[in-house]
Amino acid sequence: MTDAEPGLRERKRRATRLAIQQAALHVALEHGLAAVTVDEVSRRADISPRTFFNYFPSKEQAILGDDPTLPQGEEVEVFVAGGPSGDLLSDLGALLVHSARELVEERGLIGERQQVLRANPELFSRRMASMQEFQAELQTVVERRLQRDATLSGDEATADADVPPALRRRARLATLVGLAALRHAWWEWSEPGSAVHLTDELERSFDDLGALVSRSLV
Incomplete structure (x- = not known):
């Protein structure tokens, strides 16, 4: 399920966000993490330092890039209320599809980012910490879903x-x-x-997971 083509403003926003990340990673790979400054990254990305901070709070976050985040719309409440399908794992997959749409989908950054993280364990630790925060937020939402199910079933x-x-x-x-x-x-x-959109790949993974679970229960 691929999103509709974004408008010009959104394309420009994504291009600027990508350029900042590319610049930060290139400086880190060429000269080390200590050489990464907001001024140097801004110069390479052809933006002002003020614009940099409109996209990232720090140079470290520009290197780390985007993490999954829970959607800020009605999707979470639909999930908690038992939707969209009524199957927990399938609905969890749909919720994560919304989360994955916020990621910068640029394969060219993956290898460079991994190199920088391997060379700088402190950044890797920060990435793991942010993922643990996302896990805790997601678990809270799942708990709300299960409690709602328990209420409907009369399990006090x-x-x-x-x-x-x-x-x-x-x-x-x-x-x-x-x-x-x-x-x-x-x-x-x-x-x-791979030519598949990330959100489509995520839907495929959950479809495969559902098939495996179904076979194990037969």
């Missing part, structure tokens, strides 16, 4: 305000499975020669 033991350990355990498992499918899609998408 799991529908109260405090999340019971058993429900939290299931929510954590579902979250980790969903993130594993996201990683799988990312790997497949980043393979050389």
Whole structure:
């Protein structure tokens, strides 16, 4: 499922965001992390330092790039309410598709970013920390979904305000499975020669996951 063609303003925004990341990575690879400054990155990206900060809060974040984020629209509430299909894993996949749409989909950055992260473990630690934050946010949303399901089924033991350990355990498992499918899609998408859109690849990964789960239950 590919998004509609973005407008001119959005294309310019994406191009500027990409140029900043490319510039930051190139400076880091050529001269080391210490040489990466906002002024140098801005010069190479042909923007002003003020424009830089409209896109990234720091030079480190420009190197790290975008992480998945939960959508800020109605998609989360649709998921919590039991939609769009009623199947937890399928609906979790749909929610992550919305999250993945916010990523900068530029395969050319992947190899360079990995080189910089390998050379700078502190940046790798920051990337892992941000992913853990996303995992915690996603798990909270899954817990809300499971509590809603418990309320509808009349299970008072799991529908109260405090999340019971058993429900939290299931929510954590579902979250980790969903993130594993996201990683799988990312790997497949980043393979050389792949022409599939990232969100389409993510939908395929969740379809494959659903097929595997269905076979295991037969």
